[in-house]
Amino acid sequence: MKILVLGxxxxxxxxxxxxxxxxxxxxxxxxxxxxxxIDLELEVESLTPIRPMGERxxxxxEVSGKEIGFxxxxxxxxYDRLVGILQDLQPDxxxxxxxxxxxxxxxxxxxxxxxxxDNNVRGTHNLLTALVAVGLDAAVVHLGTMxxxxxxxxxxxxxxxxxxxxxxxxxxxxxxxxxILHPTKTGSVYHTTKALDQLLFxxxxxxxxxxxxxxxxxxxxxxxxxxxxxxxRLINRFDYDGDYGTVLNRFLMQAAIGHPLTVHGTGGxxxxxxHITDTVRCxxxxxxxxxxxxxxxxxxxxxxxxxxxxxxAELVAGLTGAKIAHxxxxxxxxxxxxLVVSSDRFLALGLEPTPMSDRxxxxxxxxAQHYRHRVDHSKVIARSVWRSGMETAPDFSLxxxxxxxxxxxxxxxxx
Amino acid sequence: MKILVLGxxxxxxxxxxxxxxxxxxxxxxxxxxxxxxIDLELEVESLTPIRPMGERxxxxxEVSGKEIGFxxxxxxxxYDRLVGILQDLQPDxxxxxxxxxxxxxxxxxxxxxxxxxDNNVRGTHNLLTALVAVGLDAAVVHLGTMxxxxxxxxxxxxxxxxxxxxxxxxxxxxxxxxxILHPTKTGSVYHTTKALDQLLFxxxxxxxxxxxxxxxxxxxxxxxxxxxxxxxRLINRFDYDGDYGTVLNRFLMQAAIGHPLTVHGTGGxxxxxxHITDTVRCxxxxxxxxxxxxxxxxxxxxxxxxxxxxxxAELVAGLTGAKIAHxxxxxxxxxxxxLVVSSDRFLALGLEPTPMSDRxxxxxxxxAQHYRHRVDHSKVIARSVWRSGMETAPDFSLxxxxxxxxxxxxxxxxx
Numbered sequence: 001m002k003i004l005v006l007g008x009x010x011x012x013x014x015x016x017x018x019x020x021x022x023x024x025x026x027x028x029x030x031x032x033x034x035x036x037x038i039d040l041e042l043e044v045e046s047l048t049p050i051r052p053m054g055e056r057x058x059x060x061x062e063v064s065g066k067e068i069g070f071x072x073x074x075x076x077x078x079y080d081r082l083v084g085i086l087q088d089l090q091p092d093x094x095x096x097x098x099x100x101x102x103x104x105x106x107x108x109x110x111x112x113x114x115x116x117x118d119n120n121v122r123g124t125h126n127l128l129t130a131l132v133a134v135g136l137d138a139a140v141v142h143l144g145t146m147x148x149x150x151x152x153x154x155x156x157x158x159x160x161x162x163x164x165x166x167x168x169x170x171x172x173x174x175x176x177x178x179x180i181l182h183p184t185k186t187g188s189v190y191h192t193t194k195a196l197d198q199l200l201f202x203x204x205x206x207x208x209x210x211x212x213x214x215x216x217x218x219x220x221x222x223x224x225x226x227x228x229x230x231x232x233r234l235i236n237r238f239d240y241d242g243d244y245g246t247v248l249n250r251f252l253m254q255a256a257i258g259h260p261l262t263v264h265g266t267g268g269x270x271x272x273x274x275h276i277t278d279t280v281r282c283x284x285x286x287x288x289x290x291x292x293x294x295x296x297x298x299x300x301x302x303x304x305x306x307x308x309x310x311x312x313a314e315l316v317a318g319l320t321g322a323k324i325a326h327x328x329x330x331x332x333x334x335x336x337x338x339l340v341v342s343s344d345r346f347l348a349l350g351l352e353p354t355p356m357s358d359r360x361x362x363x364x365x366x367x368a369q370h371y372r373h374r375v376d377h378s379k380v381i382a383r384s385v386w387r388s389g390m391e392t393a394p395d396f397s398l399x400x401x402x403x404x405x406x407x408x409x410x411x412x413x414x415x
Numbered sequence: 416m417k418i419l420v421l422g423x424x425x426x427x428x429x430x431x432x433x434x435x436x437x438x439x440x441x442x443x444x445x446x447x448x449x450x451x452x453i454d455l456e457l458e459v460e461s462l463t464p465i466r467p468m469g470e471r472x473x474x475x476x477e478v479s480g481k482e483i484g485f486x487x488x489x490x491x492x493x494y495d496r497l498v499g500i501l502q503d504l505q506p507d508x509x510x511x512x513x514x515x516x517x518x519x520x521x522x523x524x525x526x527x528x529x530x531x532x533d534n535n536v537r538g539t540h541n542l543l544t545a546l547v548a549v550g551l552d553a554a555v556v557h558l559g560t561m562x563x564x565x566x567x568x569x570x571x572x573x574x575x576x577x578x579x580x581x582x583x584x585x586x587x588x589x590x591x592x593x594x595i596l597h598p599t600k601t602g603s604v605y606h607t608t609k610a611l612d613q614l615l616f617x618x619x620x621x622x623x624x625x626x627x628x629x630x631x632x633x634x635x636x637x638x639x640x641x642x643x644x645x646x647x648r649l650i651n652r653f654d655y656d657g658d659y660g661t662v663l664n665r666f667l668m669q670a671a672i673g674h675p676l677t678v679h680g681t682g683g684x685x686x687x688x689x690h691i692t693d694t695v696r697c698x699x700x701x702x703x704x705x706x707x708x709x710x711x712x713x714x715x716x717x718x719x720x721x722x723x724x725x726x727x728a729e730l731v732a733g734l735t736g737a738k739i740a741h742x743x744x745x746x747x748x749x750x751x752x753x754l755v756v757s758s759d760r761f762l763a764l765g766l767e768p769t770p771m772s773d774r775x776x777x778x779x780x781x782x783a784q785h786y787r788h789r790v791d792h793s794k795v796i797a798r799s800v801w802r803s804g805m806e807t808a809p810d811f812s813l814x815x816x817x818x819x820x821x822x823x824x825x826x827x828x829x830x
Contacts (some may be wrong), residue, residue, distance in 0.1 A: 077527065111546040114494065117540045118533075121611070125532045133525040135803075153593060158586035167582035168590065171573035175583065178568060183595040184614060192618045196536070196611045199599060204606045207747055207801060332622055387623060388550075 001287065002026045002089060006075055007097030007128070008068075008403075010035045010054055010142060011237040011277055012220060016095060017229035018234065019280035020287075021066045028089055029053075030082075031098070034119075035237075036404035038105070038244075044379050047238040047253060047371045048223060049239050049394040059233035076123040079130065082412045086134045086201035093139040093287050094131075099193065102231035104146070104330070104384035105243040107192035115191045120193035124217060128204040132410035137211070140201075141283060144216045146272045147302060150185025151337040159342040163214065163299020182299075185331055188386070201297040209293040213286045217279065218272030220340070223367045236276065238367050240375070242382025246315070247271070247309055250382070255320035257375050264381065265329030268336030272303040275354040279352025282373045285349045303342045304353035315356075319364055330385040393405075416702065417504060418443045418494020419553075421490055421542070423483075425450045426467055426480035427558060427635060427694055431510060432697035433642035433649065434479045435702075443484035443504055444468075445497075449534075450652075453520070453659075453755055459794050460654040462668060462786045463638060491538040494545065506552040506649070509546075513538050514608065518562070519745070519799035520658040521605035526656045528604045535608035536615075538712070541573070543619040544630045554705035555616075556698060557604030559631045559719060561687045562611045565600025566752040574757040578629065602748055603801070610762075614710040619723050623788045624708040632686030632694065633718035633756070636663040637774060651691065653782050655790070657797025662724055663731070665797070667783035670735035672790050674679045677797065680744030682725025683751030685716040690769035716758045719768035730771075742773045745800040799822040 003020055007013040007031030021027045033053070039045055051059070057068055073081045075098050076287050091136040093385060099120040100106065108115040124142070165182045169177035181202060184195040197214070204210045228236045235287045241252035251261045274282075282302045307315075313324045329335075347353075418435055423444030436442045442668040446466070454460055465472070472483055488496045514535040515521060521531040539557070546553060566573050579595045579803050584591040596617060599610040612629070619625045643651045653659045655668035666676045689697075695716045706713040722730075728739045744750075762768075 077505055082692055109545045110494075114537075114541065118537055119617075121536050122529075126529065129525045129528050132803075138569075154584060154591070156584055157588065158584075165584065165597075169569060169573075169580065169582055171569055173572065176569070179584075179600075180598040183593075183598075184617075186614070186618050187622075189618070195614050199601070199607055199610050199614070200532075202599075203601050203604070207602075218742050387547075404788055 001092040002030050003287065004030060004089060004094045005086070005090040005097065006030050006094060007032055007099065009115075010097055011239065012276070012373070013097040014285045015225040015228050015236050016055070016275055016280045018060060018136040019225060019284065021060065022066050022227050023284065028071065028091070030071045030075065030085060032074035033072060034074075036090060042243060044241040044376060045374070046257075047240050048367065049232070049233045049374070049376050050235070050237060051329065052234045054221070055233055059231050063230045063234065069336070073124055073216055076119045078128045082126055083130045083134060085135055086130055090136065093141065093173060093290070094127065095122065095283055095287070096127060096140060096142040098328050099143070100190065102244045103190040104382065106188050106261060107386050108384050109245070114170075115163045116189050117193055121196050123182045125200055128200060131210055132204070133345045137293065139287065141286045142197065142201070142214050144197065144214045145191055145194045146216050146218045146301065146341065147188070147191035147199065147258050148186060148216060149182055151334065151339060152185075153183065157340060157391050160301065160342040161342050162345050163216065163297070164300045175340045186332060187352060193253060198297070202205035205295065205297050209248060211290045211293055211295070212286070212297040213246040213290060214299045215282060215286060216299060219248070220276050220279050221246065221273055221356070222277065222354070222363055225280055232317050238327055238371070241379040243384055246313060248273070251313055251316040253372070253375060254380060255316055255364065256368035256372040257377070257380070259380050260323040260324070260325035261313045261316060263309055263313050263326050264331070264382070265326075266269050266335050267326070267375050268308060269306050269333065270306055270337055270339040272306045272339060272341050273356065274302055274304045275356070275359060278304055278351060282346055284330060285346060285351060289349060300345045302340045302344045302346065305356060305357070306341060307341045310407070315360065327381075330390055332386050336366035352397050373390045417511045418702065419443050419445060419500070419504060419506040419701075420512065421445050421509060422514065425516070426654065427469070427691070428512040429690055430640040430643050431512070431695045432483055433475060434640060434699065436483050437642050443486065443506070445486045445490065445500060447489035447559070447700070448487060450516070451488075452590070453557055457656060457658060458790070459656040459791060461648045462655050462789050462826055463782065464647070464789070465652060467741045468647045469787040470745060474646050477647065478645045488718065490541050491534045494541045495789060497541055498545045498549060501545055501551055503550065506553050507825040508556065508705070509542065509548060510702070511542060511555060511557040514558070515605065517659045518603035521539055521603050522801050523799050531604050532608055536611050539612045540615055541819060545613060546625055547619070547623045552566050552708065554702065555625060555627045556701045557612065557616070557627065557629050559612065559629045559714075560606055560609045561631050561716065561756065562602060562606035563599045563613065563631060564597055566749065567600070568598065572755060574755040575637060575716065576757050577716045577760050578631065581710055590817065591799045592787065597734055601687065613712070619711050620710065626705045626708055626710070627712040627726065628705060629712050629714045629715040630701060631714060633692050634661045634663070634691050635694050636661065636688055637691040637769070637778055639694055651744050653786070656794040658799055663688070663727060666728055666731040666737075667779050668787070668790060669795060670737035670779065671783035671787040671794070672795070673737070673739040674795050675740035676728045676731060678724055678728050678740075678741050679746070679797070681721060681750050682728060682741070684748065684756050685721055685723050685752055685754035687689070687721045687754060687756050689717055689719045690771070690774060693719055693766060693769050695767070696766060697761055699763060700766060704764060716756050717761065718756045718758045720771060721754045721756060722771070725732060734776060742796075745797070745805055747801050784799065
């Protein structure tokens, strides 16, 4: 297949591009390099050393003999270029990762909120409009998020279904059964954009018969895939800062430098996880199984296991000997939640989940320990808050921290 | 109250501004005059003669002795100016009409689709972000649309509730009852933007305690209010073209020039209606009854009666002697639908609906007949389609039309 990967320079986009290229597909990456630009803005870098795109692609050619195309373009602001790319390449499928993907970043300040909405909604809508305008019947695979669902719809034991929910609507003539797009309850501007995307997908699938798959992904952990591990120039991102670093990466980084693991709130929040090798395999499965024209968007839950944050901290502490510290929670969310997620669709298509228990030690030693000399100690405490005036990290954790944790000079949150 | 009316130059915004000013509120209009710019783009004008904003405001001062402020600004693209306006004026309430509001226009071509999403979503999100950034606890009243609901959720007889739907979710422990934001099923890019707005409102009400009212309005008919009728310079818009002219206006215009009333499809589509005098009264009632901080957005159905399109055509035909012609339907929609709408909330607050039977003759004679010399005969047939290649109006209607209907040279639809 000819596959366009929008956002192919990012944490999920890059290993997906390599995986699809390795499978023999003709892959072209379109990316505005915004993830690198945000690193510059936040004054932070991936723990792993990320090479320029040209070097990444040359290394992949050396290692695999395969070529991946690259176009530097911004699908949110350069609509005409997007149309030109679609016309020139006539892709069979488009994988759409080209969105701002950090919830804390999306809440930092008015500019970040506006950027997240403008970039994500415009990018998605430009893609849909362009496919219709070009008349291209390419399958679209989009990365959504588990965060669209919210956590209190189903009681304690009923799993979150995949995208659609069967409900009964009471009427004078008795209950009517309907299958509806799952109601959303979003916890950040970022998560809200993925809920907006869903409604755009529903409209364009119905009106224009676009074939769209939306993947509601959990928190991705892990760094390497069978492709990225072949050469250090191909290595994938390991973000550990308070905005882009997800919970497990932050624990592993903290353990590697002897800092207490910072649990925000009680740690009773349960979240869904998936390893990056499973992510790229899921994209492959989604590409191989698109909906038919005229079908509603196909939604998969892209998740393999669920954990309480506190349990993850204990897992990493057990593996590394790190201590655990509790900090205020900057998010407006329930103190505790249970989470049971259906992910039957990918399992039925042959996904073989990578258990956290199998790979966590490797992640700790080969990534976090191996690159710990690259940690910026000012990024160890997360300080983005969900509303101005919310309590941020206190100093106690710094006092108690190992001496390798440099003092932090205060709240780095934007207005 | 100090009230900001965003989009106060438009068909609903202008009479609302006058009504609120007449009630003694301090009104400031913010508008980018986009409605006038789109008239230029479409090469069409309101049937009624619309004066420049400065002249409108001078006339209002002459007639009423009251001043309305005006700032020409674009809330979608001039965020910093919006922030400055909010800081300077410190309004108690913001009425948000500043969106592209035509469904056919939103489907004309890729540029119009993209403009509708970019303008509407960015404008709404900029307003919400700016209120949070400024720290202003102003009540927001937003004009939504009945078109977010879709028509097949409730069976034949159960009314569409106001914004939220009680459903039962089956679980292993039995059904759980939940009140959810009503599922959406949108029929155009325009309608989809109002569904996106709803999710932004839900998030900002929950995260930032913004007080938001969303008014799901039916098709507004009528032109004059007790304020606009006082001086011809204050007159409100009467749009009759295929994009911005709603069904009743188009029938009245067609009857006034002796053209057959053009019914698209079977005419079996049922739609909800409200007179413009009731619209402005509803805005007043919504402003007087905002939700409390921390409450979910308050949703009203702003509708007073429902009619089948065919029945409306017969009503106008009976009043005027016009013939009826059936044309292909450019919309992707059900051939027929029933529609029962709950509008108990406004009735409970004292709305006294203006029945169509009371005012339709006035509208026919004092507006459509009075200004029929201003009709552009090339705009009599609607030609926007929902997908490229769809059948548009055939020639027969032109042959059968009264000789006053000039021949139309073809499909004016953009790409």
